[in-house]
Amino acid sequence: MTPRIPVSVDLVVLTVRFAELCALVWRRDRPPYAGRWALSGGFIHLDEDLPAAAARVLAERAGLPGAPVHLEQLRTYGYPDRDPRQRVLSVAYLGLAPDLPASTEAHMSWRPLTELSEMAFDHRRIMLDGIERARSKLEYTSLGAAFCPPAFTVAELRRVYEIVWGRTLDPRNFHRKVTKAEGFLMPTGHSTTRDGGRPAMLYRRGPAELLRPPMMRPAKDVVRL
Amino acid sequence: MTPRIPVSVDLVVLTVRFAELCALVWRRDRPPYAGRWALSGGFIHLDEDLPAAAARVLAERAGLPGAPVHLEQLRTYGYPDRDPRQRVLSVAYLGLAPDLPASTEAHMSWRPLTELSEMAFDHRRIMLDGIERARSKLEYTSLGAAFCPPAFTVAELRRVYEIVWGRTLDPRNFHRKVTKAEGFLMPTGHSTTRDGGRPAMLYRRGPAELLRPPMMRPAKDVVRL
DNA sequence: AAAATAGTGTCTATTAGACAATATGCG
DNA sequence: CGCATATTGTCTAATAGACACTATTTT
Numbered sequence: 001m002t003p004r005i006p007v008s009v010d011l012v013v014l015t016v017r018f019a020e021l022c023a024l025v026w027r028r029d030r031p032p033y034a035g036r037w038a039l040s041g042g043f044i045h046l047d048e049d050l051p052a053a054a055a056r057v058l059a060e061r062a063g064l065p066g067a068p069v070h071l072e073q074l075r076t077y078g079y080p081d082r083d084p085r086q087r088v089l090s091v092a093y094l095g096l097a098p099d100l101p102a103s104t105e106a107h108m109s110w111r112p113l114t115e116l117s118e119m120a121f122d123h124r125r126i127m128l129d130g131i132e133r134a135r136s137k138l139e140y141t142s143l144g145a146a147f148c149p150p151a152f153t154v155a156e157l158r159r160v161y162e163i164v165w166g167r168t169l170d171p172r173n174f175h176r177k178v179t180k181a182e183g184f185l186m187p188t189g190h191s192t193t194r195d196g197g198r199p200a201m202l203y204r205r206g207p208a209e210l211l212r213p214p215m216m217r218p219a220k221d222v223v224r225l
Numbered sequence: 226m227t228p229r230i231p232v233s234v235d236l237v238v239l240t241v242r243f244a245e246l247c248a249l250v251w252r253r254d255r256p257p258y259a260g261r262w263a264l265s266g267g268f269i270h271l272d273e274d275l276p277a278a279a280a281r282v283l284a285e286r287a288g289l290p291g292a293p294v295h296l297e298q299l300r301t302y303g304y305p306d307r308d309p310r311q312r313v314l315s316v317a318y319l320g321l322a323p324d325l326p327a328s329t330e331a332h333m334s335w336r337p338l339t340e341l342s343e344m345a346f347d348h349r350r351i352m353l354d355g356i357e358r359a360r361s362k363l364e365y366t367s368l369g370a371a372f373c374p375p376a377f378t379v380a381e382l383r384r385v386y387e388i389v390w391g392r393t394l395d396p397r398n399f400h401r402k403v404t405k406a407e408g409f410l411m412p413t414g415h416s417t418t419r420d421g422g423r424p425a426m427l428y429r430r431g432p433a434e435l436l437r438p439p440m441m442r443p444a445k446d447v448v449r450l
Numbered sequence: 451a452a453a454a455t456a457g458t459g460t461c462t463a464t465t466a467g468a469c470a471a472t473a474t475g476c477g
Numbered sequence: 478c479g480c481a482t483a484t485t486g487t488c489t490a491a492t493a494g495a496c497a498c499t500a501t502t503t504t
Contacts, residue, residue: 003271004229007303007314046228046312050303076301076316078232078275087271089232089314091301155483173467175484191475197482198474213465216438380456398494400457422455423501438492457500466491473484 006088009053010041010123011062012074012130013095015110016147016163022110023127024062024095024102025119032084033120037111039127041090054093062095063103070096070146074130082122094130096146135164140214142184145205151188153200154178165217177215183208231313234278235266235348236287237299237355238320240335241372241388247335248352249287249320249327250344257309258345262336264352266315279318287320288328295321295371299355307347319355321371360389365439367409370430376413378425379403390442402440408433 013024025037040062044053050073059065074092082088102108116127138144138161145152147160158174178184185203193199238249250262265287269278275298284290299317307313327333341352362368363386370377372385383399403409410428418424 002231002268005232005269005271006227007230007232043227044230044303046230047305049305050301073300075298076275078269078278078316080272080274091303153483170467170469171482172469172484172486176486177466179484191483193475193482195482196476197480198476198484200483212444213441214439216466378456395494395496396455397457397459397496402493404457416456418455418502420455421503422453423457423503425456441493451504453502453504455500455502457498459498460496462493462495464491464493466489468489469487471484471486473482475482476480477478 006043006086008041008043008088008090009050009057010039010077010090010092010126011054011057011071011095012039012092012127013058013062013064013069013097014130014134014147015097015099016160017099017110019159019163020112020114021131021163022112023116023130024064024097024108025111025116026107026109028120036118036120037116037123038120039092039123040106040108044091050091053091057093058095061106063106063108064097064100067097067100068146068150070143074126074133077122077126079122090126092126092130094133096134096143098147098149131164135217138164139216140211142181142205142208142211145184148205151190151192151202151204153192153195153202154185155195155200157203161215167218181208181211184211231268231311233266233268233313233315234275234282235264235302235315235317235351236279236282236296236320237264237317237352238283238287238289238294238322239355239359239372240322240324241385242324242335243337244384244388245337245339246356246388247337248341248355249289249322249333250336250341251332251334253345261343261345262341262348263345264317264348265331265333269316275316278316282318283320286331288331288333289322289325292322292325293371293375295368299351299358302347302351304347315351317351317355319358321359321368323372323374356389360442363389364441365436367406367430367433367436370409376415376417376427376429378417378420378427379410380420380425382428386440392443406433406436409436 015022028034028036028038042057042061054071071093074094077090080087102110144160154175162169183206186206188202190202191199240247253259253261253263267282267286279296296318299319302315305312327335369385379400408431411431413427415427416424
């Protein structure tokens with residue numbers, strides 16, 4: 001007889017708003033961990049693929065149906081006591097989103113990391129793993145643009161990097177790096193003054209997914225979480 | 226009622242032998258997929274942590290108890306039809322091992338990739354994901370040494386890189402890179418002539434896990450699998 | 451000595467890091 | 478104009494890629 005285990009999908013959905021890295025969470029209203037912040041999650045259905053379950057949780061539980069969120073599998077958490085009621089295996093997904101309104105209907109809200117020191121279950125560990133994945137993916141992929149609106153300026157992209165990495169970056173060197181990286185940015189032909197000052201060119205995400213050579217975080221930030 | 230699913234752990238254990246990248250596999254002797262190569266795996270026990278399950282499968286099913294194998298979680302595969310008998314969720318682990326004898330008792334053998342074009346279930350996809358993980362980890366970590374014996378020469382480490390990446394590397398530039406990388410190699414004070422020619426210094430793995438800046442694969446190999 | 455492999459050095463191209471100067475909007 | 482931000486450019490340091498040379502063993 002093979003042991004069978006309940007399996008859930010939990011989502012670490014990150015965005016950048018008000019110059020802070022925020023996660024999409026809700027406040028539990030019943031035990032266990034009543035009053036603590038929790039990631040959105042749900043049990044997978046018996047005939048459901050994992051990416052489909054993640055998309056469903058994003059739409060139904062996280063309240064972001066159809067939103068342009070980059071979703072990728074993060075890792076699986078299976079420590080037997082992670083849920084005190086019963087053993088639950090959790091396949092965590094990482095979502096990177098532009099600054100979208102949180103669904104009040106789904107009781108979700110964006111909270112900066114500083115407010116999330118106490119979370120339900122092992123959700124803080126999962127969230128920290130997601131943040132570290134996001135930080136390292138900005139180094140060697142073009143995923144930083146997933147935090148931006150469809151058309152964005154180089155400075156807006158730079159602020160994403162600065163906030164996710166927690167370091168200021170030289171605007172001129174950053175500009176050189178991303179505009180010279182083949183396929184990272186596609187000019188839209190338009191510009192905007194929404195950031196003040198001289199109008200900035202607007203770009204869309206290009207087809208390139210990898211950044212070669214990578215843009216390394218300044219060494220100070222390489223410390224483990 | 227929450228749906229419960231059987232969960233297995235499958236192991237992609239890789240090594241370098243006879244100048245080839247090899248995976249540890251066994252030949253299935255019953256349906257489904259009778260006669261095909263399969264990864265070692267097993268169902269997780271009800272009270273067992275995932276790393277513990279992976280270690281147990283490595284010892285009992287893969288026949289490598291106590292062997293110095295680097296194990297890390299790879300990813301989770303959950304497509305409903307991946308096992309035709311019943312839905313099984315598989316948490317895959319990647320193992321990197323030195324050239325160890327395969328256990329005949331466990332009916333395991335090391336097979337080069339070229340022999341593994343047809344495998345049971347989705348094991349080829351899992352194995353390819355493991356290989357891609359290994360290839361990319363060689364770029365930015367010191368894990369190449371996990372394929373080597375406890376004491377090894379720079380040339381032996383270089384051959385690991387060459388075989389895993391499928392590219393020849395310049396011996397002098399490689400030597401400079403790894404010997405100047407802080408904490409990658411620790412001199413043992415001994416040397417060996419087992420590779421012929423002038424005696425080579427023997428090193429042990431150093432404490433560093435990350436290689437900064439990374440050693441990038443030549444661009445030709447960056448293509449997706 | 452010849453062959454084989456290890457290890458060091460040198461030159462150059464590329465890239466990152468620091469920083470100056472110019473451009474173009476707005477109030 | 479004066480201010481804010483964008484964009485281009487320049488100089489320098491670090492690193493990678495290409496390649497020559499010397500060192501130390503075995504046969």
